[in-house]
Amino acid sequence: MSDIEVTSVCEEGYTVENEIDGEWSLVVDALEEDGPSPNQVLAADYASCYIPAFRVAADQTGYDDIGHVEIEVEADLDEDDDLESMTWTLKVEAALGEDGQEIVELGEEICHVHSALREELHADITLEDDAF
Known part of the structure; x- marks a missing residue:
């Protein structure tokens, strides 16, 4: 099975x-x-996988409660309606300071969807901490 x-x-x-x-x-x-659409589902699936991975990464970096986490996804399609690019704005309630980028990168390593996608489609992530 x-x-x-x-x-x-x-x-x-x-x-x-x-x-x-x-x-x-x-x-x-x-x-x-x-x-x-399949592209919409993929964009939502990627973000839905990354948020828990980001939480685990934050926990591993010493942040046990980062509060509200939200990703605003923007994805562009090419002339064949294939996903061409994706950018995220990752908003986090907690103030992560200098640890923020390390947590973003560790989240990428943990996220199963991130690992499965071809490198050109990996999301370009902008972190906004202390956002709520």
Whole structure:
């Protein structure tokens, strides 16, 4: 048995219903009529993976409670609708000071989606600490 099992079904058109590990459902629609597009899902998935990784990195650096964390994602597509670039503004409630960049980089090392993406698409992250 695999660690992750996904069944993706498309009856017609461009809407795909995904069942993930028999517990979760996710609708993805290339035309953005019935759900988010694959590129939108990837952008959200990347940020959703990075936030917990960033929290672990902060904890490993001595910050046990960094409070509210938010990522504003901006992604650009090329003429073929492929993801071309992605930038993030990472907002953190805690004041991280000089440790901020080290935590960002450690978060990248911990984030599984970051590791899976080709280097050209890795998010360019701008950290705004003490933001809330």
